[in-house]
Protein backbone atom coordinates (compact mmCIF):
# COMPACT_ATOMS: atom_id res chain seq x y z
CA UNK A 1 0.00 0.00 0.00
CA UNK A 2 2.81 2.39 0.89
CA UNK A 3 4.55 1.71 -2.42
CA UNK A 4 1.31 2.23 -4.36
CA UNK A 5 0.79 5.56 -2.66
CA UNK A 6 4.36 6.68 -3.45
CA UNK A 7 3.99 5.63 -7.08
CA UNK A 8 0.67 7.46 -7.35
CA UNK A 9 2.18 10.63 -5.91
CA UNK A 10 5.23 10.42 -8.21
CA UNK A 11 2.93 10.03 -11.21
CA UNK A 12 1.18 13.24 -10.22
CA UNK A 13 4.27 15.38 -9.86
CA UNK A 14 7.14 13.76 -11.78
CA UNK A 15 6.05 14.73 -15.27
CA UNK A 16 6.13 18.36 -14.22
CA UNK A 17 8.83 18.76 -11.58
CA UNK A 18 12.47 17.75 -11.49
CA UNK A 19 14.37 16.86 -8.30
CA UNK A 20 15.45 20.38 -7.32
CA UNK A 21 11.98 21.76 -7.94
CA UNK A 22 10.43 19.00 -5.82
CA UNK A 23 12.77 19.87 -2.96
CA UNK A 24 11.98 23.55 -3.34
CA UNK A 25 8.26 22.97 -3.08
CA UNK A 26 8.61 20.45 -0.27
CA UNK A 27 7.06 17.81 -2.48
CA UNK A 28 9.29 15.07 -1.08
CA UNK A 29 8.24 15.73 2.51
CA UNK A 30 4.61 16.27 1.48
CA UNK A 31 4.55 12.92 -0.28
CA UNK A 32 5.70 10.98 2.79
CA UNK A 33 3.40 12.89 5.13
CA UNK A 34 0.43 12.26 2.83
CA UNK A 35 1.20 8.57 2.49
CA UNK A 36 1.88 8.19 6.21
CA UNK A 37 -1.46 9.78 7.13
CA UNK A 38 -3.37 7.93 4.44
CA UNK A 39 -2.20 4.37 4.89
CA UNK A 40 0.18 3.74 7.67
CA UNK A 41 -1.23 4.99 10.98
CA UNK A 42 -3.92 3.99 13.42
CA UNK A 43 -7.19 6.01 13.35
CA UNK A 44 -6.53 7.48 16.82
CA UNK A 45 -3.06 8.59 15.79
CA UNK A 46 -4.55 10.17 12.65
CA UNK A 47 -6.97 12.14 14.82
CA UNK A 48 -4.10 13.18 17.06
CA UNK A 49 -2.08 14.43 14.09
CA UNK A 50 -5.09 16.27 12.66
CA UNK A 51 -5.67 17.89 16.08
CA UNK A 52 -2.05 19.11 16.14
CA UNK A 53 -2.40 20.59 12.65
CA UNK A 54 -5.66 22.32 13.66
CA UNK A 55 -4.03 23.71 16.83
CA UNK A 56 -1.01 25.03 14.89
CA UNK A 57 -3.22 26.71 12.26
CA UNK A 58 -5.52 28.10 15.02
CA UNK A 59 -2.50 29.49 16.90
CA UNK A 60 -1.19 31.20 13.77
CA UNK A 61 -4.60 32.74 13.04
CA UNK A 62 -4.91 33.95 16.66
CA UNK A 63 -1.44 35.55 16.44
CA UNK A 64 -2.40 37.36 13.22
CA UNK A 65 -5.69 38.51 14.81
CA UNK A 66 -3.90 39.81 17.93
CA UNK A 67 -1.40 41.68 15.75
CA UNK A 68 -4.24 43.28 13.73
CA UNK A 69 -6.10 44.23 16.93
CA UNK A 70 -2.96 45.80 18.42
CA UNK A 71 -2.53 47.96 15.32
CA UNK A 72 -6.17 49.00 15.46
CA UNK A 73 -5.85 50.02 19.12
CA UNK A 74 -2.94 52.40 18.42
CA UNK A 75 -4.39 54.78 15.85
CA UNK A 76 -2.21 57.25 13.98
CA UNK A 77 -4.62 60.05 14.87
CA UNK A 78 -3.98 62.21 17.92
CA UNK A 79 -5.47 60.57 21.04
CA UNK A 80 -8.20 62.44 22.94
CA UNK A 81 -6.84 64.80 25.60
CA UNK A 82 -8.20 64.15 29.13
CA UNK A 83 -9.53 67.32 30.86
CA UNK A 84 -6.82 67.28 33.57
CA UNK A 85 -4.10 67.35 30.89
CA UNK A 86 -5.97 69.94 28.78
CA UNK A 87 -5.81 72.25 31.81
CA UNK A 88 -2.04 71.80 32.01
CA UNK A 89 -1.72 72.71 28.31
CA UNK A 90 -2.86 76.26 29.08
CA UNK A 91 0.39 78.30 29.09
CA UNK A 92 1.43 79.99 32.33
CA UNK A 93 2.43 83.65 32.73
CA UNK A 94 5.80 82.89 31.11
CA UNK A 95 4.14 81.17 28.12
CA UNK A 96 5.30 77.70 29.28
CA UNK A 97 3.47 74.41 29.68
CA UNK A 98 4.74 71.66 31.97
CA UNK A 99 3.66 68.08 31.35
CA UNK A 100 5.38 64.92 32.53
CA UNK A 101 6.72 62.47 29.97
CA UNK A 102 3.89 60.08 30.96
CA UNK A 103 1.33 62.80 30.23
CA UNK A 104 2.92 63.57 26.84
CA UNK A 105 2.84 59.88 26.05
CA UNK A 106 -0.86 59.84 26.86
CA UNK A 107 -1.81 62.60 24.40
CA UNK A 108 0.65 62.08 21.52
CA UNK A 109 0.81 59.34 18.92
CA UNK A 110 3.90 57.11 19.34
CA UNK A 111 5.54 58.79 16.31
CA UNK A 112 4.90 62.34 17.58
CA UNK A 113 6.09 61.36 21.08
CA UNK A 114 9.31 59.94 19.63
CA UNK A 115 10.04 63.09 17.61
CA UNK A 116 8.89 65.75 20.09
CA UNK A 117 9.92 64.23 23.41
CA UNK A 118 12.78 61.90 22.47
CA UNK A 119 14.44 64.03 19.78
CA UNK A 120 13.75 61.54 17.00
CA UNK A 121 14.05 62.21 13.28
CA UNK A 122 11.56 61.07 10.66
CA UNK A 123 12.39 59.84 7.16
CA UNK A 124 13.11 62.37 4.43
CA UNK A 125 10.58 62.48 1.58
CA UNK A 126 8.25 60.23 3.58
CA UNK A 127 6.57 62.66 5.92
CA UNK A 128 3.37 64.67 5.94
CA UNK A 129 4.39 68.23 5.10
CA UNK A 130 7.64 68.31 3.10
CA UNK A 131 5.62 68.68 -0.11
CA UNK A 132 2.70 70.66 1.32
CA UNK A 133 2.11 73.89 -0.59
CA UNK A 134 -1.26 74.85 0.92
CA UNK A 135 -1.48 78.28 2.56
CA UNK A 136 -1.71 78.22 6.34
CA UNK A 137 0.26 78.04 9.55
CA UNK A 138 2.17 75.28 11.31
CA UNK A 139 1.71 74.87 15.06
CA UNK A 140 3.57 72.70 17.58
CA UNK A 141 1.90 69.27 17.60
CA UNK A 142 2.50 69.11 21.36
CA UNK A 143 1.22 72.39 22.79
CA UNK A 144 -0.38 74.16 19.81
CA UNK A 145 1.87 77.23 19.74
CA UNK A 146 2.02 78.64 16.19
CA UNK A 147 5.61 78.33 14.91
CA UNK A 148 5.83 78.67 11.15
CA UNK A 149 3.82 79.99 8.19
CA UNK A 150 3.46 78.75 4.63
CA UNK A 151 4.67 82.16 3.39
CA UNK A 152 8.11 81.35 4.83
CA UNK A 153 8.25 77.75 3.61
CA UNK A 154 10.55 76.84 0.73
CA UNK A 155 11.58 73.71 -1.11
CA UNK A 156 15.02 72.88 0.27
CA UNK A 157 15.26 69.57 -1.59
CA UNK A 158 16.08 67.81 1.69
CA UNK A 159 12.76 65.98 2.02
CA UNK A 160 11.81 67.79 5.24
CA UNK A 161 9.58 70.87 5.59
CA UNK A 162 11.89 73.88 5.56
CA UNK A 163 11.29 77.50 6.55
CA UNK A 164 13.57 80.51 6.30
CA UNK A 165 12.06 82.09 9.43
CA UNK A 166 9.75 81.41 12.35
CA UNK A 167 6.50 83.35 12.77
CA UNK A 168 7.91 84.77 16.00
CA UNK A 169 11.63 84.33 16.83
CA UNK A 170 10.65 83.86 20.49
CA UNK A 171 8.50 80.82 19.59
CA UNK A 172 11.55 78.75 18.65
CA UNK A 173 14.51 78.17 20.98
CA UNK A 174 17.89 76.83 19.94
CA UNK A 175 20.27 74.43 21.62
CA UNK A 176 23.65 73.20 20.43
CA UNK A 177 23.50 69.50 19.63
CA UNK A 178 26.56 67.26 19.23
CA UNK A 179 24.72 63.97 18.73
CA UNK A 180 25.94 61.59 16.00
CA UNK A 181 29.37 63.24 16.07
CA UNK A 182 28.11 66.40 14.33
CA UNK A 183 27.79 69.87 15.78
CA UNK A 184 24.32 71.08 14.91
CA UNK A 185 21.83 73.52 16.39
CA UNK A 186 18.64 71.90 17.60
CA UNK A 187 15.36 73.86 17.48
CA UNK A 188 12.71 73.46 20.17
CA UNK A 189 9.25 74.85 20.80
CA UNK A 190 9.75 77.59 23.39
CA UNK A 191 6.45 76.82 25.09
CA UNK A 192 6.70 73.06 25.69
CA UNK A 193 10.35 72.26 24.91
CA UNK A 194 9.34 69.84 22.14
CA UNK A 195 12.05 68.90 19.64
CA UNK A 196 11.28 70.33 16.20
CA UNK A 197 14.41 69.67 14.14
CA UNK A 198 17.57 71.67 13.43
CA UNK A 199 18.52 75.06 12.02
CA UNK A 200 21.24 75.63 9.42
CA UNK A 201 22.80 78.72 7.88
CA UNK A 202 22.33 77.71 4.25
CA UNK A 203 18.79 79.01 3.73
CA UNK A 204 17.54 81.50 1.16
CA UNK A 205 17.33 85.28 1.49
CA UNK A 206 16.37 87.35 3.37
CA UNK A 207 17.48 85.45 6.48
CA UNK A 208 19.90 82.89 5.06
CA UNK A 209 18.49 80.43 7.60
CA UNK A 210 16.96 77.00 7.08
CA UNK A 211 14.66 75.69 9.81
CA UNK A 212 14.64 71.96 8.98
CA UNK A 213 11.59 70.60 10.78
CA UNK A 214 10.10 67.15 11.33
CA UNK A 215 6.51 67.01 10.06
CA UNK A 216 5.50 64.91 13.06
CA UNK A 217 6.27 67.82 15.39
CA UNK A 218 3.83 70.05 13.51
CA UNK A 219 0.08 70.46 13.10
CA UNK A 220 -0.97 72.22 9.91
CA UNK A 221 -3.78 74.78 10.13
CA UNK A 222 -5.02 75.36 6.60
CA UNK A 223 -5.82 79.00 5.91
CA UNK A 224 -9.48 78.29 5.14
CA UNK A 225 -9.72 76.28 8.43
CA UNK A 226 -8.54 79.23 10.51
CA UNK A 227 -11.26 81.61 11.79
CA UNK A 228 -8.82 84.53 11.66
CA UNK A 229 -8.18 83.89 7.98
CA UNK A 230 -11.78 84.56 6.96
CA UNK A 231 -12.08 87.62 4.70
CA UNK A 232 -13.86 90.57 6.37
CA UNK A 233 -17.42 91.29 5.26
Ligand SMILES: [Zn+2]
Nearest residue numbers: 140143189192
Ligand atom coordinates in the same frame (compact mmCIF):
# COMPACT_ATOMS: atom_id res chain seq x y z
ZN1 LIG B 1 5.16 73.12 21.83
